């Protein structure tokens with residue numbers, strides 16, 4: 406597949422696919438996606454894809470990407486970024502809810518037989534019902550299609566709060582309680598997941614979950630002034646992402662799952 410040239414500044418291109426390296430904190434996600442997105446072209450659905458941090462580089466790799474997001478502002482940014490990257494024709498923004506994917510129609514009504522790849526990155530934390538969202542996603546995946554899901558890791562959140570000097574909030578998160586109940590009265594709280602909880606949700610949607618990986622094991626813990634060499638840090642992240650106990654305290658969790666061929 407011809408690889409895109411001149412990715413726009415700030416967009417994370419795909420590791421190992423001939424583009425500049427992605428940001429260190431998502432390096433492990435792109436590395437896990439590499440074998441999936443290296444073939445194609447694919448029909449991709451990015452649920453809660455926001456401003457296109459994943460959608461635009463995927464389109465640059467030759468895939469067609471539909472982004473479903475509730476935010477009109479995010480979709481406007483997505484449009485600008487896609488146009489700037491020269492892939493405006495391959496990225497379609499649709500305003501809609503992750504919990505009602507059945508009602509969402511891309512410009513062509515969605516691919517016959519379902520999407521090859523669905524991303525739901527950093528969205529299960531805020532949807533009304535993660536199980537319903539994943540069930541809806543499973544229904545729009547083609548048999549054999551892949552789901553890429555990332556979500557906040559509770560253990561990583563506990564550690565981050567503690568290191569940030571907020572031990573009371575850290576203990577609340579440890580007990581899966583809201584760390585800021587006063588704030589949540591005006592803004593819905595954000596869910597965090599243990600790896601087993603995320604895997605169970607994926608399996609309950611009828612999908613076969615692969616091995617989970619940690620997203621940003623150390624990158625988010627570093628001061629911007631640390632002076633760490635980005636390439637060395639990226640290599641470290643990639644090594645730690647799949648290894649306990651390091652992955653257990655990462656900021657996020659990443660799982661790639663497959664819809665079985667026999668599912669209706």
Ligand SMILES: C[S@@+](CC[C@H](N)C(=O)[O-])C[C@H]1O[C@@H](n2cnc3c(N)ncnc32)[C@H](O)[C@@H]1O
Nearest residue numbers: 453454455458474475476479502503526527532
């Ligand atoms: C933290 S951002 C993640 C953006 C992107 N997936 C990424 O990884 O860069 C969460 C996105 O989910 C969108 N969102 C929140 N609730 C949603 C829902 N119920 N349905 C669809 N999108 C939603 C937000 O508007 C936002 O763009």
